[in-house]
Amino acid sequence: MNDSDRVFVHQFAKLIGGLGVLTVVLILVALAIYRGEPKETDPNVQAQVAARLAPAGAVYAGNTGRAAMQAAAADAAKAAAAQVAYGGTTDGKTIYDNLCTSCHTAGVAGAPKLGNKAMWAPRIAQGLDTLIKHATEGYHGPDGNFMPPKGGNPALTDAQVKAAVTWIVSQAK
Numbered sequence: 538m539n540d541s542d543r544v545f546v547h548q549f550a551k552l553i554g555g556l557g558v559l560t561v562v563l564i565l566v567a568l569a570i571y572r573g574e575p576k577e578t579d580p581n582v583q584a585q586v587a588a589r590l591a592p593a594g595a596v597y598a599g600n601t602g603r604a605a606m607q608a609a610a611a612d613a614a615k616a617a618a619a620q621v622a623y624g625g626t627t628d629g630k631t632i633y634d635n636l637c638t639s640c641h642t643a644g645v646a647g648a649p650k651l652g653n654k655a656m657w658a659p660r661i662a663q664g665l666d667t668l669i670k671h672a673t674e675g676y677h678g679p680d681g682n683f684m685p686p687k688g689g690n691p692a693l694t695d696a697q698v699k700a701a702v703t704w705i706v707s708q709a710k
Contacts, residue, residue: 614691622692629704632697636688637705647682657709665706672702
């Protein structure tokens with residue numbers, strides 16, 4: 538090894554040593570800063586972190602998966618039914634404007650259009666109670682028309698469904 542190589546190795550060793558010292562200094566500074574930070578006092582932080590890290594979905598397979606999916610669907614329906622839609626209003630027009638208008642304005646899935654007396658006459662002839670029952674429980678007509686239970690919003694109460702049906706029928710008379 539010649540003199541120039543020895544000088545290089547010596548300077549390189551100093552550089553590596555200096556970087557090691559710098560690393561230790563930075564670690565000590567980081568520890569000092571970390572100690573100065575206030576500790577988290579919210580007891581719900583761990584639960585929030587766990588919820589944030591939880592998987593977004595699940596994979597179901599076979600009969601066990603089918604049972605889990607049915608239980609999840611039942612839980613979701615129960616949770617939705619526990620909430621009251623539209624602030625609990627029983628104003629038929631408000632409920633129609635917020636929910637029913639999408640199908641009963643365009644005639645989606647065979648829905649009779651609002652105010653169309655020809656489309657509503659045979660249904661009105663069945664009686665208001667029948668119409669309310671179909672709106673509450675859902676209905677599949679012989680001509681392929683379809684009414685989802687509670688208009689597709691399980692959070693509607695029976696009183697809200699009755700108010701909406703009564704208002705819609707009043708527009709067709």
